[in-house]
Each structure stands twice: as C-alpha cells, then as structure tokens.
Amino acid sequence: xxxxSTLIAVPAVASIIILLVPFARRAAGYLALLVSLAxxxxxxxxxxxxxxxxxxxxxxxxxxxxxxxxxxxxAMNGVSLAMVAITALIIACVIGFAMWAxxxxxxxxxxLILMTEAFLILVFxxxxxxxxxxxxxxxxxxxxxxxxxxGGAGRRFATLQVIAYTAxxxxxxxxxxxxxxxxxxxxxxxDMALAIGRGNDWVFFAFAIAMAIKSPLFPLHGWVMPAxxxxxxxxxxxLSGVASKAGGFAFLAILVPLFPAQAAHYAWxxxxxxxxxxxxxxxxxxxxxDSRGVVAYSxxxxxxxxxxxxxxxxxxxxxxxxxxxxxxxxxxAALFLIAGWLETQAGSGSxxxxxxxxRSRPVLATVTMIVGMAALAVPGSSVFASEFLILLGAFEHQxxxxxxxxxxxxxxxxxxxxxxSAILHExxxxxxxxxxxxxxxxxxxxxxxPLVLVLIGLSIAPAQFTDRINDSTRSLxxxxxxxxxx
Amino acid sequence: MIKAPSVDWLALAPIMTLIIGSFVLxxxxxxIRGRDRGLGMLIGMLTFAxxxxxxxxxxxxxxxxxxxDAVQIDQLTQGVTVLIAGCxxxxxxxxxxxxxxxxxxxxxxxxxxxxxxxxxxIAASNSFVTVFVGLELFSISLxxxxxxxxxxxxxxxxxxxxxxxGTVGSIVLVYGSAFLYGATGSFDFEAINTALTKxxxxxxxxxLGTVLVLVGLSFKVGVMxxxxxxxxxxxGAPTNVTGFMSAATKIAAFVALARVLLDALPAMRDTWAxxxxxxxxxxxxxxxxxxxxxxxxxxxxxxxxxxAAGFGLIPIIVGGDSGTxxxxxxxxxxxxxxxxxxxxxxxxxxxxxxVATLESIRGWGFGRPVAAASMIIFLLGFAGxxxxxxxxxxxxxxxxxxxxxxVWLAVVAVISSVISLGFLLRIILAMFDRSAKSSAMMAGxxxxxxxxxxxxxxxxxxxxxxxxxxLGIDWAADAARSLAVxx
Numbered sequence: 001x002x003x004x005s006t007l008i009a010v011p012a013v014a015s016i017i018i019l020l021v022p023f024a025r026r027a028a029g030y031l032a033l034l035v036s037l038a039x040x041x042x043x044x045x046x047x048x049x050x051x052x053x054x055x056x057x058x059x060x061x062x063x064x065x066x067x068x069x070x071x072x073x074x075a076m077n078g079v080s081l082a083m084v085a086i087t088a089l090i091i092a093c094v095i096g097f098a099m100w101a102x103x104x105x106x107x108x109x110x111x112l113i114l115m116t117e118a119f120l121i122l123v124f125x126x127x128x129x130x131x132x133x134x135x136x137x138x139x140x141x142x143x144x145x146x147x148x149x150x151g152g153a154g155r156r157f158a159t160l161q162v163i164a165y166t167a168x169x170x171x172x173x174x175x176x177x178x179x180x181x182x183x184x185x186x187x188x189x190x191d192m193a194l195a196i197g198r199g200n201d202w203v204f205f206a207f208a209i210a211m212a213i214k215s216p217l218f219p220l221h222g223w224v225m226p227a228x229x230x231x232x233x234x235x236x237x238x239l240s241g242v243a244s245k246a247g248g249f250a251f252l253a254i255l256v257p258l259f260p261a262q263a264a265h266y267a268w269x270x271x272x273x274x275x276x277x278x279x280x281x282x283x284x285x286x287x288x289x290d291s292r293g294v295v296a297y298s299x300x301x302x303x304x305x306x307x308x309x310x311x312x313x314x315x316x317x318x319x320x321x322x323x324x325x326x327x328x329x330x331x332x333a334a335l336f337l338i339a340g341w342l343e344t345q346a347g348s349g350s351x352x353x354x355x356x357x358x359r360s361r362p363v364l365a366t367v368t369m370i371v372g373m374a375a376l377a378v379p380g381s382s383v384f385a386s387e388f389l390i391l392l393g394a395f396e397h398q399x400x401x402x403x404x405x406x407x408x409x410x411x412x413x414x415x416x417x418x419x420x421s422a423i424l425h426e427x428x429x430x431x432x433x434x435x436x437x438x439x440x441x442x443x444x445x446x447x448x449x450p451l452v453l454v455l456i457g458l459s460i461a462p463a464q465f466t467d468r469i470n471d472s473t474r475s476l477x478x479x480x481x482x483x484x485x486x
Numbered sequence: 487m488i489k490a491p492s493v494d495w496l497a498l499a500p501i502m503t504l505i506i507g508s509f510v511l512x513x514x515x516x517x518i519r520g521r522d523r524g525l526g527m528l529i530g531m532l533t534f535a536x537x538x539x540x541x542x543x544x545x546x547x548x549x550x551x552x553x554x555d556a557v558q559i560d561q562l563t564q565g566v567t568v569l570i571a572g573c574x575x576x577x578x579x580x581x582x583x584x585x586x587x588x589x590x591x592x593x594x595x596x597x598x599x600x601x602x603x604x605x606x607x608i609a610a611s612n613s614f615v616t617v618f619v620g621l622e623l624f625s626i627s628l629x630x631x632x633x634x635x636x637x638x639x640x641x642x643x644x645x646x647x648x649x650x651x652g653t654v655g656s657i658v659l660v661y662g663s664a665f666l667y668g669a670t671g672s673f674d675f676e677a678i679n680t681a682l683t684k685x686x687x688x689x690x691x692x693x694l695g696t697v698l699v700l701v702g703l704s705f706k707v708g709v710m711x712x713x714x715x716x717x718x719x720x721x722g723a724p725t726n727v728t729g730f731m732s733a734a735t736k737i738a739a740f741v742a743l744a745r746v747l748l749d750a751l752p753a754m755r756d757t758w759a760x761x762x763x764x765x766x767x768x769x770x771x772x773x774x775x776x777x778x779x780x781x782x783x784x785x786x787x788x789x790x791x792x793x794a795a796g797f798g799l800i801p802i803i804v805g806g807d808s809g810t811x812x813x814x815x816x817x818x819x820x821x822x823x824x825x826x827x828x829x830x831x832x833x834x835x836x837x838x839x840x841v842a843t844l845e846s847i848r849g850w851g852f853g854r855p856v857a858a859a860s861m862i863i864f865l866l867g868f869a870g871x872x873x874x875x876x877x878x879x880x881x882x883x884x885x886x887x888x889x890x891x892x893v894w895l896a897v898v899a900v901i902s903s904v905i906s907l908g909f910l911l912r913i914i915l916a917m918f919d920r921s922a923k924s925s926a927m928m929a930g931x932x933x934x935x936x937x938x939x940x941x942x943x944x945x946x947x948x949x950x951x952x953x954x955x956x957l958g959i960d961w962a963a964d965a966a967r968s969l970a971v972x973x
Binding site for chain 1: 866871884889
C-alpha cells in the first residue's frame with residue numbers, strides 16, 4: 001500500500017538518481033516525467049481512498065532523531081491532500097513543459113524540479129515541526145539553484161532577493177520552532193499536536209513572518225517580482241503555482257491551529273494587509289507592460305485574498321481560501337506556461353510586440369481564453385465559486401471589507417481582460433509578424449491542457465471539492481473561531 | 487627526592503600512539519627521502535586509525551586522571567581524539583599527490599601526527615600546564631606545516647605570521663595562568679575552582695588572570711578582534727593544512743576553552759560570560775560581513791570560519807548540559823564541512839595551477855560537477871540548510887540558546903547566517919557561470935582520485951549526519967556530561 005512517505009520518497013530518490021547518473025537530457029526528462037506521473041497516480045489513489053472527515057489520515061509516524069524528540073510524522077487531511085494533488089499535477093505539467101521548451105540544460109535541472117516536489121509534499125504533509133521546517137526551507141535549495149544557474153539576465157539580483165527575504169523569514173521561524181519543541185511538556189518533542197496553544201506572541205510572529213514572506217503578503221513581497229521575472233517560465237509556474245501555496249497552507253493548517261489565541265487576536269493585521277495587498281497588486285497588474293508582469297502581480301493579489309480569507313476565521317472564509325488556493329495554483333501555473341510559450345515562440349512577452357495571436361491559431365486562442373476567463377472569475381468558473389465564498393465571508397465579517405474585496409474582484413476582471421486582448425486581439429504585434437509563431441501544438445499543449453481540464457472539472461462540480469474538505473478546514477480554524485468569539 | 491607521578495599508559499595510549507608514529511616517521515624519513523611513494527601517508531593514516539581505535543575501545547571505561555592529575559581521560563577526551571584522527575586521515579587524503587608531499591611526505595605526516603597529539607593533549611588538559619604544553623605542541627607543528635611549501639612566498643609568510651601572532655597568544659595565556667596561580671596557588675583546574683569558590687570572584691588578580699586566559703585562548707580559536715592572523719595564515723598555508731587547521735584546531739581550542747571556563751573558572755562566570763557575548767556578536771557579524779567582500783576563495787572561507795567560531799561561542803555562554811552538548815556536536819559537524827570545502831579548493835588549485843579566486847573558478851563547476859556540487863552542499867551546511875549536518879549543528883546550538891533565554895543572541899546568529907548566504911551565492915554563481923564555460927581549464931594532475939575520495943567522504947558525512955544525526959547527538963551528550971560532571 002502506498003503511504004504518505006512514499007509520495008515524498010519517490011521523487012526524492014528519483015531526483016538523487018537523476019542527479020548522480022549522467023543521463024542524456026531527453027532521457028532524464030522522460031524519466032522525470034515518468035516519476036512525476038507516478039506520483040500523480042499515487043495521489044489520485046489517495047483521493048480515492050480519502051474520507052471526508054476532519055482528522056488527519058494516512059499517517060506515518062516513526063522515530064527519527066530520538067535525542068532531540070523528533071519523529072518522522074507525516075499525514076494528510078483534506079487541505080493537505082488538495083495541496084499535494086495540485087503539486088503533483090503542476091510538477092508533472094512543468095516537467096512536460098520543460099521537455100518541450102528543450103533548452104540547453106543538463107539532467108540536473110530535472111532532478112532539481114523533482115527535489116522541489118519532494119520538499120513541497122513534505123511541507124504539505126508534515127505533522128512534526130522539524131520535518132515541516134526541513135521542507136519549508138529545503139525547497140529553497142533546488143529553486144535557488146534553478147534560478148541562479150538557469151535564470152535570465154538579472155538572475156543575480158533576483159536570487160539575492162529571494163535568499164535575503166526567505167532565509168531571514170524561515171530562520172526566525174526556526175527559533176520559534178525550537179522554542180515550541182524544546183519547552184514541550186515531558187522533554188523535547190516537536191510534534192505539532194503538542195505545540196497547540198503553547199506559543200506566545202513572538203513565536204507567533206516568527207512563524208507568521210516566514211509564512212507571509214512565502215505567500216507573499218504585502219509588504220513582504222519584494223522578492224517576488226524579480227524571482228517570477230528572471231526564472232524560466234516553468235520555474236515561475238512552480239514558484240507561483242505551488243511554492244507560494246506553502247505560505248498560504250502554512251497560515252491555514254499550521255499557524256491558525258497552533259496559535260488560536262494569537263490568530264484571533266491579531267487577525268485584523270492579516271485581514272488589513274491582505275486587503276491592501278489585494279487592491280494594490282491588482283492596480284499595479286493593470287499597468288504592467290508585459291504578460292509575466294500581469295500574471296505575477298495577479299498572483300500576489302490572489303494570494304493576498306487567500307490570506308484575507310483564512311483570517312476571517314469563518315467556515316466560508318477558510319473553505320473559500322483553500323478552494324481559491326487550488327484554483328489559483330492551476331490558473332497561475334497555466335498563465336505562466338502560456339507566458340513562457342509566448343516568450344519562446346514569439347520572442348517576447350511584451351504587449352507592445354504581441355497582439356493578434358488569435359488569428360488562425362484557434363487552439364491557443366481557446367486555451368488562453370478559458371484560462372483568462374477563469375482568472376477573472378467569470379460566473380460559473382471555479383474561481384468565481386471560491387472568490388464568492390471569500391466575498392460572503394468578508395461581508396459576514398464587516399460590510400466594508402466585503403466592498404473592498406468586491407472592488408478587487410472587479411479590478412481582476414479588468415487586468416485579465418487587458419491581458420487576454422493584448423495577446424489575442426488588437427492589432428498584430430511587430431514580433432508576431434516576424435516570428436509568425438505556430439499554433440499551440442502537441443508538447444506545449446499537453447503540458448497546459450491538464451491544468452485547463454481540471455479547472456473545467458472544478459467549475460462544473462465545485463461542491464464535489466468543497467464538500468470533501470469542509471470538515472478539514474473547519475477543524476483547523478475552530479479553536480481560533482472560538483477565541484475570536486470570546 | 488622527587489616522587490615520580492604514576493602514569494596510566496593505557497589511558498594515554500591514543501596520544502602516545504600519535505607521538506610514537508611521528509618519531510617512527512621522522513626516523514624513516516632519513517632513509518626514504520624523496521622516494522616516499524605514499525609510504526608516509528600510509529603510516530600516518532594507520533597511526534591515526536590506531537589512535538582512534540584506542541580511544542573508541544576505552545569509550546566505556548570510567549573517567550580518570552593521570553600524570554599527577556594534569557590530564558583527564560574521559561569521554562570528551564576520547565571523542566576529541568576520534569575527531570582529530572578523522573580530520574587527520576581526511577587531511578592526508580587531500581594532501582596525497584601534492585608536490586611537497588612527494589618530496590618530503592614523511593616529515594609532513596610526522597608533523598601532522600605531532601599536531602594531532604598536541605590537540606588531543608589540550609583537550610585532555612586538567613591543568614594550565616597541560617593546556618600550555620598541548621597548545622605549544624600543536625602550534626609549533628602547525629607553524630612548520632603552514633610554511634611547508636618552502637618555494638612559495640605566501641606559505642613562508644603564512645608560517646611566519648602564524649608564528650609571531652600565535653606566540654603572542656601563547657604568551658598572554660601563560661601570563662594569565664601565572665596570575666591565576668598567584669591568586670590560588672595552583673595550576674590544577676579543580677584546585678583553582680575550589681579556591682575561587684571559597685574566596686569569591688572579586689580579586690583583581692583573578693579577574694586579570696581570567697581575562698588574559700580568555701584573550702590567549704581567543705587568539706587560538708580565532709574570534710574577533712583576535713582574528714588578524716586567520717585570513718593571512720589560511721590564505722598562505724598549503725590548502726590541506728588550512729583545512730586541517732580550520733577543523734581540528736578549532737575543535738581542540740574550543741574544547742580547551744570549554745574545559746578552562748567551565749571546569750576551572752565557573753566561579754568567574756560573571757567576568758567571562760559578558761565578554762564572550764560581546765566577542766560572539768562581533769565575530770558572527772564581522773566574520774560573515776568580511777567574507778562577503780573577499781575575492782580569494784581561501785580568504786573567504788577563512789572569514790566564514792571566523793564567523794563560525796563566533797557561533798561556537800554561543801553554547802559556551804549558554805553553558806549547562808544542552809550548551810556543552812551543542813558545542814561538541816557543532817564542532818564535530820563543522821569539521822567535515824570545513825575539510826571538504828578546502829579539499830574542493832585544493833582540487834581547484836591543482837586544476838588551474840594557481841590561486842583560487844572568484845575569477846578563476848568561473849565556469850569550473852561544469853568541468854568538475856561533483857566537486858562543485860559538493861562545494862555547494864558544504865557551503866549550504868555552513869549556512870545551516872536542512873539535510874546537511876550543519877543544519878543539525880545550528881539546530882542544537884540555537885536550541886540551547888532559545889532554551890536558556892538567549893533568544894536575542896540566537897537572532898544575531900540567524901542574521902549572520904542570512905548574511906553568509908551572500909558569499910555562498912557568489913561562489914555558486916561563479917562556479918556555474920554559463921558564459922565562462924569554455925574557459926574552464928583542466929590540467930591533468932596526479933593524485934586527484936585521492937582528493938576526490940576525501941571530498942566524497944566529507945560529503946557523505948555531511949549528508950548522513952544531516953539526515954540521521956541521532957548517534958552523533960548521543961555521543962555529544964555523553965561527552966558533554968563528562969565535562970559538566972567532571973567536578
């Protein structure tokens with residue numbers, strides 16, 4: 001039987017093998033794709049076996065570093081499983097896209113993508129603070145190397161920014177983890193269940209800052225733009241699609257349940273920052289001159305909305321935020337891959353040189369339009385469902401908060417429409433004439449299509465998803481909700 | 487008539503083995519001069535292994551003191567002996583095939599063994615006399631080892647600088663222990679502790695003595711502002727010797743510092759703890775910031791090692807069981823990373839036949855991917871990234887600080903490790919600079935296999951220790967207990 005640990009071990013071991021054996025690039029790509037598909041298959045098995053209850057399932061709990069009270073404890077609830085599922089799907093698509101893009105890269109790049117997957121799944125499943133930290137900081141290593149070696153011209157500065165922000169955040173969190181683990185009743189113990197409610201304010205903020213940086217939450221988003229712009233498009237898809245979810249997930253599944261009192265007491269800070277970030281990033285997205293800029297800022301905006309939804313500390317807010325994380329992962333990964341396609345095929349992502357691509361390219365037009373419509377939350381889409389849940393939660397919380405969120409949602413429609421029309425419609429751009437890119441075909445299409453199909457599936461039956469995770473999300477926020485009711 | 491003290495030869499066997507091995511090699515050197523062919527190295531490795539074997543076999547025997555209580559043989563001593571032996575073996579692997587090693591290998595190995603004996607001795611010290619003897623034994627050997635590359639001006643300069651500044655450190659230490667002797671009437675740690683506990687800690691003579699001892703040992707550990715010799719000496723010395731110094735010397739000097747402060751001078755905690763806090767903060771921040779702006783790789787690593795020394799002061803400040811355990815584990819974790827990093831530098835120097843700088847390593851990673859990737863992992867270990875043993879080291883050190891309400895000191899340590907990521911990044915970007923791919927030179931060199939073996943061994947220790955550190959932590963806890971329970 002496949003256990004949770006298997007999902008981590010398979011990509012980890014595969015990445016080491018691909019790293020050590022000097023495969024040819026294509027062979028390494030196929031092997032990595034195979035492994036990522038196997039992981040995806042395993043995850044589908046878990047979804048099939050999953051029971052929609054509140055508690056954690058599929059637990060593995062064995063001794064690891066005994067003298068420090070550290071155990072290898074991984075398990076999944078509905079939220080974790082949702083995150084693991086989108087990770088597996090997006091990583092598989094990203095590997096496919098990387099093979100299609102076919103740049104001059106060694107087998108190492110594929111190994112690093114798989115290593116990222118292993119660390120990410122560890123973050124989403126860890127039930128021990130030490131293991132969580134290993135995943136949370138460890139995933140930086142492969143992403144950093146991918147950015148530093150294969151990034152664009154400005155990669156030095158971008159890498160430096162990523163390091164400075166994220167390392168500082170995670171290391172402060174390490175101090176918090178040490179405090180919780182070492183002061184556990186009955187000797188050092190890093191199990192999360194034992195840490196509930198024992199933290200004080202500084203520990204709470206040490207955790208919160210690390211997660212806010214990763215999400216990213218305004219005003220700690222400074223590293224995001226350089227990283228999204230300078231990394232290759234598929235890595236940007238990983239960063240914005242899943243790596244950012246590590247932050248959002250940690251807010252919901254670790255920060256709020258572990259620190260219910262502080263989460264309730266300081267919720268207003270996160271709601272305020274989320275609201276500011278949502279509006280501010282949406283405005284800026286509207287003024288971006290290129291496709292990646294729009295996608296990157298929309299990503300910041302959407303994650304701000306997620307954090308806002310979580311800290312409403314209500315059922316609707318939390319379920320909406322989880323659903324929104326899944327939707328946004330799919331949308332932003334697809335958007336970044338499309339942006340990457342534009343850059344490789346049309347030579348640029350700048351709106352000035354693009355335009356008119358819909359003409360005689362029906363597949364591209366259809367895919368782009370579907371993803372674009374989903375991103376602007378057209379009624380009937382899954383993004384609409386999740387944003388609507390958060391919106392409802394916001395209105396329940398404070399009427400003016402609901403108004404702010406509505407404005408943000410309208411802004412999202414504006415910048416996404418601008419994005420779609422600047423690429424597909426308007427006058428034919430200069431570079432489009434020069435390069436005359438073909439339609440979206442086989443390789444790239446196969447990499448993007450699964451994301452679109454899942455989006456469509458979720459749009460058709462959103463309740464299938466929300467019903468299954470409802471109990472999990474409620475159990476995560478229930479303590480904090482009670483605290484805030486006091 | 488003077489009564490000779492009783493000597494427990496079996497307990498001293500690990501140290502004696504090294505000394506005997508060294509003498510045998512010196513004798514042998516007269517016969518095989520210039521025709522070494524690795525015999526010296528083989529005997530050296532064997533000697534280190536036997537010394538470690540003696541130490542391991544005596545692991546479970548109860549602690550004892552011998553040589554008129556001047557030497558204490560406990561689990562801490564045994565542990566340090568094993569670590570030093572490991573450092574020595576790895577250093578010999580790195581050095582194999584090096585020009586000078588081919589010419590005067592036996593002498594080189596003999597000196598290395600003698601340095602190891604001195605380090606074992608200082609770690610076993612129970613009296614200021616032993617501290618001084620051990621210190622001089624390994625320092626003098628290292629002065630010569632630093633200058634061993636006699637045809638290189640840098641190496642001679644390095645040896646000379648180390649000689650002058652190292653001697654200043656030794657003199658200050660002797661001066662301080664003389665004051666303590668004057669105040670308490672003994673060199674013996676236990677007697678000093680008893681006298682100080684009884685008399686209180688207000689005596690000016692004692693305070694002066696404590697400060698001078700602290701300064702003297704700080705020279706050896708290489709914390710700021712007593713670090714001036716470190717960058718120059720590390721840069722000029724033969725690279726394998728640099729690796730040995732940054733790993734083994736640090737272990738020996740830190741253990742000596744812990745023995746002196748925690749065994750002999752716990753009563754003076756109010757004097758030395760604040761001083762150490764200041765030193766630790768200056769060293770952590772100063773070392774890593776200075777490392778950022780270096781262009782010579784060995785200098786950069788030298789400053790990184792200074793920063794690491796500041797980090798190592800934290801557990802001594804914290805004290806207690808968890809503090810000393812953290813110190814020992816951190817030292818043991820640091821050694822393979824340091825030796826490994828310098829081994830990669832040594833490999834690069836052989837490839838490019840020159841000094842390793844940020845310029846010379848540009849694109850080198852594509853020619854030697856395994857070594858370069860190992861370098862990245864060693865540097866990630868310095869910065870304390872998960873799945874390296876450096877992370878566990880940092881974890882236990884910061885843990886001890888957080889546990890004993892030194893959170894702010896832990897925050898400083900965290901900031902310094904964030905800064906240290908800066909030079910990590912500079913090295914990664916340079917090694918894997920795609921634009922310089924073609925210019926990477928690759929000269930055919932001898933003995934590369936042995937350097938590679940050393941790198942891979944270090945890498946394995948770093949990774950296995952990072953994933954399964956339980957055994958190491960248990961060992962460190964046992965050894966730490968012998969330090970705390972000693973009195």
